[in-house]
Amino acid sequence: MDTNAWLALAALPGMGAHRLKTLTDHAPDWPWGFLAALPAPAASALRLWLDHPDKSPLQASIDAARQWLEAGPDRHLLHRGHPAWPALLDELPDPPPVLWALGDLAALSGPGIAMVGTRKPTADGGRNARGFANDFASRGWCVVSGMALGVDGLAQQAALDAGGATVAVLGCGVDVIYPASHRALYQQLTQAPGALVLSEHPPGTPARPAYFPRRNRIITGLSLGTLVIEATEKSGSLVSARLALEQGRELFALPGSIHNVQAAGCLSLLRNGATLARGVDDVLEELGHWAEAYLPRRAEPQAAAPVQISSVPDAPLEREPDALLAALSTTPTPIDWLVQQTAQSVSECQQRLLMLELDGRVAQQAGGWVRLR
Known part of the structure; x- marks a missing residue:
């Protein structure tokens, strides 16, 4: 189409x-x-x-x-089948049918990490937002956020300052600057190499409260994991945290003082199972396997190891006629990695996975697809 x-x-x-x-x-x-x-x-x-x-x-x-x-050449409309369409969005139950984009589409080529948090961070929270974003960007990760005041804006500015990639998902049209005080940041996001602004709303659409919770599903949907820097117990960032878990993505949170109201939301997330993030290495240790589909291939890619092991003795992988089935193991594998490994389209992979699921040979779990037999 x-x-x-x-x-x-x-x-x-x-x-x-x-x-x-x-x-x-x-x-x-x-x-x-x-x-x-x-x-x-x-x-x-x-x-x-x-x-x-x-x-x-x-x-x-x-x-x-x-x-x-x-x-203008920097204006784009993304949809399924477009070369730059983020395959991770196809895993959502309600991906946007189209995405308006303004800026450099190369921002979507690397692994994404969502960084969210309070609009009123403490000095320590601001330092953490900038420090984590700078480190992610320096290691080839794209910082995904919402260009909001506070943690969002600080993280995206730090990614830009590091010369890295960053994507801002807006709750308005891509040509609408919201908040208005982020005009300078918006101009960088739409003009710098590796920076991009996205929205599911047509240009000219004003910002409305109802759009922001739905905007959050795209932020987390574009990302392999979500990192919450600081958040109160009723912060909108906890909506993003819930969405990340519902989407089967990894959730990380920074610890904080029990006396800091801005840390209460993160402490609650950690108590309920979020992964503790003391530094970027804690995040990359959890997400490194999934990032192999984006990062430059190493001599011995981490993702290649599971493919060499089969639990079916009379059907060794080297004689497996189904490339998609051969690429699966007992470790959950995301569909975007399967698309890259099998050279099939997202639609072809999804249809074949459905047939294999009906046949009882594969199943979908948090984080991707696994082989049953």
Whole structure:
């Protein structure tokens, strides 16, 4: 499907991100398969656009999108099938159908770590945000956050200062600066090499409170793990923490004093199972295996070891005709790594995994897919 088709789907009435994900996962033929599977109002709207685009309200939004995209080389619209589409988002139950992007798409090529926290960090929290972000960026990791006041902005500024990659996901259009006080940071995020601004909302969309919790699912969804620097017990950062766990991603938190109200949320996360992060090495020790799909290949990649072991004595891996099954082991493997190793598309991998799951040969667990037999 081309960009116009994805824009049309995203604008259909009554079709949210979750319903579109459920539909597109079945990979129906375009457009007849979609017309047959869509609910009546959405199918009628799509048919009108296909037959008489000049009479369809969908065409106006498509024309506006095209006009915005053609205004500069740093403007992009991402969707499934786009070369820069982040495969990790396909693991979410409700990924955005399209993502508006402003800046350098190379920011999406490395492993991502979400860094979130309070808008009013202590001096120690601010130092930690800058220090962790600088270290991540220096080691080739992309710092993903929301350009918010406090920890978010400090982390992304530190990543930029280190010459590293960073992605800001906004709860408004990519051309809307929110908060306004981050104008200088926004300009760097849209102009610096390795920096990018993303949003699921069309350009010109103002910031609204309801958009920010949904924005958080993209921040954590783009990342292999989420690090909470400082957070109160009712912080919005705990929403991101919950989303990271629901998405099967690793969750990390910095410890703090029991007398510091800004550390109460992190202490609660640690008490409930989050991984303690004393430094960047603690995070990379947990995430290093998953990052192999992004980082430069070493002489002996960590991810290659499980593939050489088979629990089925009469079916050795070297004679395994199914490359996808051969790439799986008892260790959960994310789908983006499978895509890279098998040279198949995300859709092909998902369809084959479904068939193997129905056959009782694989299963999905937190962190990816495992081989059962």
